[in-house]
Amino acid sequence: MTDEAKLQQTGEPPFPMARLKRRVRRDWAIFAVLFFVGALLVALGANRYGREVAVADLLAQGRTEINLKAALLRSVLERPRALPLVLSQDRDVSDALTTGSARDIDRLNRKLEALVSSTKAAVIYVTNSKGVAIASSNWQEQTSFVGSDYSFRAYFRDAMAHGTGEQFALGSVSNRPGLYISNRVVLGDAQLGVVVVKMEFEQLENDWRDSGRPAFITGPENVVLVTNMPSWRFMTVGRLDAAKAASLRESLQFGGAPLQPLPLRAEKPLVSDIKQTGVVLPGGGEASFIELMTGVATTHWVLHYLVPVQPTLGGSIGRALFVSFAFYIGLSVLAAIVMWRRQTNLFGQARAALARTELERRVRERTKDLSRARDLLQAEVSEHRNTEQRLKGVQQELVAANRLAILGQVAAGVAHEINQPLATIRAYAENARTFLERKKIESANENVGLIVDLTQRIATITDELRAFARKGRGSPEPVPLRNVLEGAVVLLTTRFAGRIEAIVIDLPDQDLNVLGNRIRLEQVFINLFQNALEALQDKAEARVEVSVKAAPTGVTVTVADNGPGIPAEIRDVLFTPFNTSKEQGLGLGLVITKEILADYGGTITVESDETGTRFAVTLKGA
Known part of the structure; x- marks a missing residue:
């Protein structure tokens, strides 16, 4: 018979009250030891979990911010890069x-x-x-x-x-x-x-300074170039060897800067594989940061961004401890209540009222704890909403930065496409001057007329590239394919004098018309012929074969050269803007070519190996 059953049957405890009290004290002592051991384990687990959550939040926030800063920096860099080319x-x-x-x-x-x-x-x-x-x-x-x-x-x-x-x-x-x-x-x-x-980059540094978080850019020599910490400019990441430091000072690239190392030191990471850095602040004192780095596109620069560990770490650990202990205390209270109720049954009906009073008191305390937890949860939900609003603002700033980058690409496209007509105009102008010196007025007038036609062509190219930037389409019309191919060859004759004979065009006997605009279609084949001739500039038996094949649905023009072929790493990004193997190339020719063909329902494909390169252009028949 259990103690509870004997108590209910006889109304008396199964053993003396003094012994019962000793047993109660022993049980509560064991409970207290288990409680404190459990509390220590909960504290250790909550501390670790809070650190992991804090680091995850800091990394997510830091990566978002460093990507935004990198995108803004790229837009600032791309804007002036076309200016020296145009002015030259x-x-x-x-x-x-x-x-x-x-x-x-x-x-x-x-x-x-x-x-x-x-x-x-x-x-x-x-x-x-x-x-x-x-x-x-x-x-x-x-x-x-x-x-x-x-x-x-x-x-x-x-x-x-x-x-x-x-x-x-x-x-x-x-x-x-x-x-x-x-x-x-x-x-x-x-x-x-x-x-x-x-x-x-003064304005960019000021914008970065508003965030209050250290950010800096290093070049290939690991020297700080741009930073929102003025005292860090021209300091180094790590210590330079004496020869390299002396070479930089002699070049006067950084003036008389002492090229001293940054006040950074490596710290034990909060979480494995996460780089943590201690920083000596300009105003004195030290602080811990998580260091993020990303390469700056189109440069050899590296963007460094330091995210402060505090107060995010303290807040995250505090919340983890609060929630964990609230849950742990709740379970402990329930266990204590169960044990207490069992003991109160042994103490008899006399203690029933006291037991109910104690239980109600404990329930009120638990309710108070839960209310406090609810208030904290509501505050956290409000903070999440504010964060979403800030994120939307940052996204709008990123859209504006991307728009500036697109404007730079369009400007580079204009410079690329008008370069060939400008070269031809220059040649005709020099010829006209020679004819005038020789009193050959008729020949000079003929050259001037050709110059007028080419300036009209440049205006047309500008209008077409403006439409390309807006993703607009010109109205297609029937165009003789023979005129397009011959016009492209004429515009390349001056630049590739002595090599233009390498282009051999094989046209069918019947006249073929295609849908499009003659100027824009000439742009397509100028780009293809020019690329082929440049690839063959060092080849003795250079040859560019242009063949035309008519089909019921359209016309296919194949441009094949016997050059060295296109490397695989370039062929994979051939139609991506600003990718080129030429030292002075912009990487826009084939991008514009593909867009022009797409506007008129055409396509372009490429095959290349060590025997040469073959571009196949399909156009709709008219």
């Missing part, structure tokens, strides 16, 4: 470099001064082939670059040697850091000089 082909630039007259230089100075305010560049200047600046947008200021020698700069040497160059450095005249983007100016076979555009 400007007539005012070549005139000033060729003649050196005060009138031409003054006109160029004023033109560069106007461009600075509209392009958001810091400074635009032009140097001669010896590196001396002859014109600058700041020509009227005390810190004018005119007359300064920049031949020691890497961006000047790279532009003269390879056509383009980029370098982040401290200005030797302005003493302000910035990214220098350069492009060589060529007239015929003569290298006249270099166009340089300097962009500064």
Whole structure:
């Protein structure tokens, strides 16, 4: 018979009250030991779980923020990159470099001064082939670059040697850091000089500074280039070896900066595989951060972003401890109630009222704890809603940054497509001048007429590229395919003189018409013929075979060359913007070609191996 059954039957406890009290004290002592051991285990588990949750939240938030900063930085970088290329082909630039007259230089100075305010560049200047600046947008200021020698700069040497160059450095005249983007100016076979555009990142650093979290960009030498911590500029990630540090100081790329290591130290991570860094703050004291890094597209830069561990870590651990202990205490209370009720039954009916009073008190305490937990949960839900609103605002800023990047791509496309007509115009203009010197007025008039036609062509290309940027379509019309192919060859004749004979066009006897616009279709085959001839420039028996095959549904034009073929890594991204194997290429020709064909219901495919490359273009018949 159990103690409870004997108590109900006789009304007396099964053993003396003193023994019962000793048993009760022993049971409660065991319960207390188990409770404290369990509390210690719960605290350790809640602490670990809180750390993992905090790190996960910090990583998610940090990755979102670093991706936004990287996207904004890319849009800022892409905006001015087309400017040196366009200016290198400007007539005012070549005139000033060729003649050196005060009138031409003054006109160029004023033109560069106007461009600075509209392009958001810091400074635009032009140097001669010896590196001396002859014109600058700041020509009227005390810190004018005119007359300064920049031949020691890497961006000047790279532009003269390879056509383009980029370098982040401290200005030797302005003493302000910035990214220098350069492009060589060529007239015929003569290298006249270099166009340089300097962009500064002061506004970007100010925007980053508003977040209150350290962020900085390092270059290939591990030197801090851009940062929202002014005292960190031109410090290094890790200590440079003496030879490399001496070389950087001698180049004056970073002025007289001591190139000391950043005040960072590695810490034991909260969670494995997560890099944690201790930082000595400028105002004194130290703080712990999670360090995130990402590469900056189209550069050799790395963006570093430090996310503070506190107060997120403390709050997450506190919430985990609160919830865990609330649950643990709840279970403990239930266990205590069960044990207590069993003991009260042994103490008899006399203790029943006291037991009910104690139970009600404990229930009120538990209800109070649950109410407090409910209030905290409501506050957390409100915080989540506020976070969603902030995220929407950040997404809108990202859309604006992407829009700026698209505008840069369209500008680069315009420069790419009008380059060929401009080269032809230049050739006709030089021929006309020769005919005038020889008094051959009729021949000169003929060349001038051709120049007028080509300027109209440039206007048409500009309109078509504007429609391409809006994803619009021109109205298709029947176009003789023979005229399209011959027109493309004519526009390439001047540039590829001596090699244009490599193009062999095999047309059927019957006249074939296709749907489209002649100017835009000529753009397609100019790009394909030009790519083929450039691939064959070093081949003795160069040959580009153009064949036409008519079908009931349309016409297929195949352009095949016997060049070295396209590497697999380039072929996979052949129709992706800004991917090219050419040193001076923009990577837009085949992108525009594919868009033009798509507008008129056509397609383009490519096959390439070591025997050559074959592009197949399909067009709708008319």
